Amino acid sequence: MQALRAHIGGARAGVAPSRRGGRRGLVARASASPPPPFMPPQLSEIAEPAARAMAARMRRVPVPLPSLGLDALPTAHVPPAGSHADRAAPPVVLLHGFDSSSLEMRRLHPLLEAEVEAHAVDLVGWGFTDHTPFAKDKDLRITPAQKREHLLNFWRDHVGRPMVLVGASLGGAIALEFALEHPEAVERIVLIDAQGFIDGIGPMASLPRPLAAAGVWLLRTEGLRMAANRMAYRDQAFATEDAMRVGRLHTHLDGWTDANVAFMRGGGYAISSKLSRVQQPVLVLWGRQDQILEPRYATQFLETLPDARLRWLEDCGHCGHLEKPRETADAILAFARGGELEGALRAGDAVAAGAARR
Numbered sequence: 001m002q003a004l005r006a007h008i009g010g011a012r013a014g015v016a017p018s019r020r021g022g023r024r025g026l027v028a029r030a031s032a033s034p035p036p037p038f039m040p041p042q043l044s045e046i047a048e049p050a051a052r053a054m055a056a057r058m059r060r061v062p063v064p065l066p067s068l069g070l071d072a073l074p075t076a077h078v079p080p081a082g083s084h085a086d087r088a089a090p091p092v093v094l095l096h097g098f099d100s101s102s103l104e105m106r107r108l109h110p111l112l113e114a115e116v117e118a119h120a121v122d123l124v125g126w127g128f129t130d131h132t133p134f135a136k137d138k139d140l141r142i143t144p145a146q147k148r149e150h151l152l153n154f155w156r157d158h159v160g161r162p163m164v165l166v167g168a169s170l171g172g173a174i175a176l177e178f179a180l181e182h183p184e185a186v187e188r189i190v191l192i193d194a195q196g197f198i199d200g201i202g203p204m205a206s207l208p209r210p211l212a213a214a215g216v217w218l219l220r221t222e223g224l225r226m227a228a229n230r231m232a233y234r235d236q237a238f239a240t241e242d243a244m245r246v247g248r249l250h251t252h253l254d255g256w257t258d259a260n261v262a263f264m265r266g267g268g269y270a271i272s273s274k275l276s277r278v279q280q281p282v283l284v285l286w287g288r289q290d291q292i293l294e295p296r297y298a299t300q301f302l303e304t305l306p307d308a309r310l311r312w313l314e315d316c317g318h319c320g321h322l323e324k325p326r327e328t329a330d331a332i333l334a335f336a337r338g339g340e341l342e343g344a345l346r347a348g349d350a351v352a353a354g355a356a357r358r
Contacts, residue, residue, distance in 0.1 A: 036060070038074075038128060040252035042245070051246045054078060054106040054120075058128060063154045065124060067146055068133065075154060076128035078102050078120040080113050089336050090164050090187045091117040093155070097169030099219055099260060101127030101250045104168065108321040111329035116336060119159060122250075123174065124150040125263045131255030134262045138209070142259070143266035148178050155185050162187040164336045168321055169293070170195045173269040179280050180271075189282045190332050193290050193318045197297055199270035209261060216260040220251045233317040234289040275304045282308040283335040283344075285328060287316035302347050309344040 033056040035043055043055055059079070062072030080091075092112050096104040102120035112118035122129040125142040134140050151174070155163065165186050167175030172194020179186040207215065218224055225248050229239035250256065282305050286298035295312075302310045311331050313320040320328045334341055 033057070038076075038130070038253070040249055042249055042252050046245050046249065047242045048106075048246065050106040050110075051103055054103055054109065055249075057081070058102065060128075060130065061154075061158060063150060063157065065146065065150050065153065067149055068124075068140060070133060073124060073133070073150065074130040075124070075150070076102060076122035077154070077158065078105075078109060079158070080117045080119060087117070089116045089333075090162055091119065091159050092164045092166060092332065092336060093159060094118065094120040095123065095151075095165065095167040095171035095174055096120075096127060097171050099126060099251075100169075100247070103127075103246055103249065104319075105321060106246075107325035108329055108332075111325055112332065115333055121151070121154055123147055125259040127250050128253065131253055131259040133255075134258040135255035138258060138261075140262050141266040142263040144174075144177055144269055146266070147174055148181055151178055152182055152185065155182075164188045164190060164332070166190040166192065166332060167194055168192040169318065170269065172196060173271055176275065176278055177269060177271050180274055180278060183279065186280055188335060189278070189280050190335060191282060191284045191301065192320050192328065193286055193293050194284070194297075194301070195269070195293060196275060197272045197300060199268075199272050201264060201268035207264075209265075212261045212264055213257055216257050216264070219260065220248060220256075222248070231291045231317075232319050233323055234287065234315050235317075235323065238323055275301075276306065278305050279307070281335075283331065283341070284308055284310045285313060285320055285331060286310065287313045287318055287320050287323070289316060290318045292318040302345065305347075309341065309346050311341055311344045 035056050036058055038060060039055055039058070043052065046052060057078050058076050060074035061077050063075040064071055065073045094102070094105045094109060096102055101122050105120045109118055109120050124146055125131070125134065162184070163186060165175040165179060167173070172191040173196050175189050175191070176196060179189055222244060225244045226239070229243050229247070230236065233239050284298055284301045286295055288295060298310055302308050313324050313327060316324045331341055
């Protein structure tokens with residue numbers, strides 16, 4: 001159960017609250033563009049302009065996945081918009097968490113793309129990337145190798161130069177594993193309340209298919225999604241019904257259940273023993289009040305990764321990219337450009353140990 005809970009770290013926030021309890025300015029305005037044809041009609045039930053604007057910009061691009069016999073998997077992608085103020089900076093690629101989508105990055109992506117080349121991509125089996133291959137062939141499994149292959153081919157075809165790979169929750173484990181296998185593609189890594197020390201997904205990996213499908217069905221329910229909302233945030237005003245609708249929008253796609261069963265049968269990620277081999281500089285961003293992945297994991301990353309620094313996000317839960325998007329974006333931009341971060345901690349810093357005990 002702990003392993004499954006650690007995987008649940010996806011899109012959970014609705015409209016941001018003001019200090020007076022109302023609604024304050026949003027990151028993005030609602031787009032007048034029509035949504036792409038693959039977007040579920042339930043998008044019309046979502047109020048948040050930032051979510052609607054990002055959904056309207058999403059496109060599917062072909063990404064080959066030969067290990068699953070797919071010449072061109074239609075892959076959901078939010079590309080950079082327009083020109084970038086700093087073309088010398090490496091591109092930034094955003095990876096969502098378990099059973100989530102790029103809509104999870106709806107408040108962070110616009111802030112990044114205003115200054116650098118910023119991409120958001122839905123990984124194979126998740127988000128708004130096409131799931132129909134898994135509905136047609138229920139024997140397919142999605143292992144970390146397939147996730148890695150899909151991301152590598154996306155990078156080659158749509159990014160093309162060493163990137164800053166940003167992973168939230170389980171997306172952090174994916175970023176670390178990818179960087180270990182393809183160091184030529186990754187210049188730097190950013191972890192946002194990331195998974196890395198809980199290996200696999202437990203007994204669910206070996207369940208008979210009907211039981212696995214029943215477990216996946218629970219992930220779609222409004223009750224579970226609302227419970228995850230409440231766990232994800234320090235400020236409970238973020239845990240709205242609109243947030244729940246954003247977080248489960250992708251579950252209305254055909255083949256969603258089959259794709260998630262395929263991932264669970266693939267066993268999930270087990271990278272804890274490899275972390276000491278990661279050579280890229282890593283920025284660890286962590287909500288001080290995270291209730292999904294405890295803050296002790298932040299200092300564990302700091303002590304395990306060879307070249308890491310830690311920046312706490314104060315008064316923040318599991319989703320700093322949604323609850324503290326401006327602070328998160330500023331830290332990523334400074335790190336991407338090679339600068340040192342004010343207040344960041346390094347391994348061996350006595351302050352880190354004190355921060356972990358608070």
